[in-house]
Amino acid sequence: MDARRSVARGTRLLRFSLTHTHTHKHSIILGSSSMARREILAEMGYDFTIMTADIDEKSIRKEKPEDLVMALAEAKADAIMMRLKSSGQLEEISHPTLLITADTVVVYQGIIREKPANEEEARQFIRDYSGGSAKVVGSVLVTNLVTGSRKGGMGECRGTLLMLCQCHTVYFLDIPDEVVDSLIEEGIVFNVAGGLMLEHPLTLPLVDTVVGTADCVMGLSKSLTEKLIQEAL
Template sequence: MEELGYSQTLGNLAVIKADIDEKAIRRPEPSELVRELGHAKADAILAKIDAFSDEQRRALMPEGAHVLLLTGDQVVVHKGQILEKPESADEIRANCKGFAEAPASTVGSVVITPVSGRRRDCFDRSKRYDGVDITEIYFRPIPEQNIERLITEGDVFYCAGGLMIEHPLVLPYVDHLLGTQDAVMGLSKALVTQLVDAALKSRA
């Protein structure tokens, strides 16, 4: 948020894990899925905040402060199929080779929830600000030796579809993007700015 210029407006940043079962939530359309996951994470975090002590809540939400909860999710779509985090090396090999045949898309949501003492309002999804970014990535063929090194390193197993365009073994084979690199890496700065500004304006 500091990079986006909100450090003075919003103050400190706190990270709270949602700890939800993401695979229990399914929607037919990728944009619907990531939007629903973003809202489900917000619901789970708000429930955790409700269980905080008064002292913990005051530390998290000082009186008079603008407190916004940012949640979201991202999936990779390729040839019409939603790609999960890969569970095997063969899955990574197939995905990486397939990316050269047709563009992959990242579909990422951002949900901004204004947090206040009126808990009912926080759980009211109509009072939240959400949006979805879709970015297309076009690849040239990634050499097999690069794919094998990615598998050995292991980080690709933690990325949807095994997609890591910022990795030095992958970046030279990214032909072009229809969108932005920050969105591919998990969070669209433009979308965050748009939604945060809307949330702050509503509370002015």
């Protein structure tokens, strides 16, 4: 299936894979509507299905960005598990099945930025990055749907819940007004934290330096996700 044409709706599970996908003895569900996360996990060689959490992210508030992305990743996992349980699918799972959820926020001058609420906010976000920098904080949570364990590398929270958050900084060159206009008109910036799209063809040439790794900034650390998958099994 062409990764760029995959779409998830409601509780429907969609298959997402690459030609060179490796054979694994476990199944993976990616609980995310992010195309970047789908592409990253596919690049890692995994065959997986997709479910979206469809939670009200604005209803979950934390002062610290690290706490917020953790709480949101957990809420997404809980929502998907509840949906699987209510449909009877959770009880039918007998082989190792892992649910991967994640969340990312941008921190600009100490202020947490999530997805832009409107055009004005998106435009302000992007203009603020011009000639400046922004920090990206992200979390990854892997839940074993058979054993119920959740794994990461930060410490314990709610018994078996373990997660690791990472912080990276992106430095930008000057962003021309016409680029801002094009990004707003295209509309994709409304679906990403802080309106920050590292991988976009219009913004990538304007990235000066990334302190960290691109996959983390895009929403899913490859090394961390691989580590958590092995630990969850």
